Amino acid sequence: MRRLRRTDVPLATDAFARFLIGKIVFRRFDDGAMASGRIVEVEAYGPGDAASHAFRGRTPRNSSMFLANFHAYVYFIYGSAFCLNISSEAAGTGAAVLIRALEPLDGRAEMQVRRGSAVSILDLLRGPGRICAALTIDRRLDGADLDTDERLWLAQDGYAPPIGSSTRIGLSRAADLNHRYYACGSRYLSGRRALSPDRPFIGSSDLAN
DNA sequence: CAGAGGATCGGCT
DNA sequence: GCCGATCCTCTGG
Numbered sequence: 366m367r368r369l370r371r372t373d374v375p376l377a378t379d380a381f382a383r384f385l386i387g388k389i390v391f392r393r394f395d396d397g398a399m400a401s402g403r404i405v406e407v408e409a410y411g412p413g414d415a416a417s418h419a420f421r422g423r424t425p426r427n428s429s430m431f432l433a434n435f436h437a438y439v440y441f442i443y444g445s446a447f448c449l450n451i452s453s454e455a456a457g458t459g460a461a462v463l464i465r466a467l468e469p470l471d472g473r474a475e476m477q478v479r480r481g482s483a484v485s486i487l488d489l490l491r492g493p494g495r496i497c498a499a500l501t502i503d504r505r506l507d508g509a510d511l512d513t514d515e516r517l518w519l520a521q522d523g524y525a526p527p528i529g530s531s532t533r534i535g536l537s538r539a540a541d542l543n544h545r546y547y548a549c550g551s552r553y554l555s556g557r558r559a560l561s562p563d564r565p566f567i568g569s570s571d572l573a574n
Numbered sequence: 575c576a577g578a579g580g581a582t583c584g585g586c587t
Numbered sequence: 588g589c590c591g592a593t594c595c596t597c598t599g600g
Contacts, residue, residue, distance in 0.1 A: 408581065416581070426596060444593025446582045463581055494582050535581055 419459025
């Protein structure tokens with residue numbers, strides 16, 4: 366297990382998105398408690414992408430997308446959810462990768478408390494808003510440098526699953542591009558089944574976890 | 575300053 | 588599967 370630094374990661378958005386599959390997100394909460402999860406699903410929002418928040422230029426909200434790569438970009442959407450992204454490309458270019466689903470690792474009890482109601486392990490980190498709720502990620506972490514931050518960082522342990530791709534979720538523009546990437550066979554993916562045909566069936570017995 | 579729309583979620587049918 | 592909640596952000600006038 367080794368913490369990832371900026372010099373370890375690809376600069377280009379799509380390569381970075383694929384690289385992130387199988388890596389581990391670590392969160393240290395304000396009270397010192399820890400939690401972690403393995404990245405199983407991401408979406409790439411590269412330069413020139415009409416669906417990217419940066420497509421129409423820099424604004425106060427999306428300014429973290431224009432930082433050097435490997436900074437957090439956190440935004441609030443639909444009046445209810447935060448979403449965690451990691452910036453890509455060189456400073457001055459607006460681009461990022463959205464973290465859409467994690468497989469829970471350590472700190473499951475911590476995360477379940479932060480999600481509020483009783484929720485199964487399979488649903489704990491399935492979806493970008495759920496990740497941020499479970500890990501207490503909000504605008505305070507927007508702009509954090511993942512190379513040095515002590516609240517949020519990434520690590521690798523050598524796990525490298527096969528990667529599938531599909532169209533992205535919830536878009537109205539550029540909805541035809543296959544810029545969603547996921548760990549094939551993972552039980553922890555978000556989205557409709559048709560987007561991840563190799564995902565195992567999740568029956569009621571699984572939901573008892 | 576008003577209006578529209580959004581990289582979601584959870585509940586209900 | 589569909590729909591509404593909810594509120595922030597950006598755009599246009």
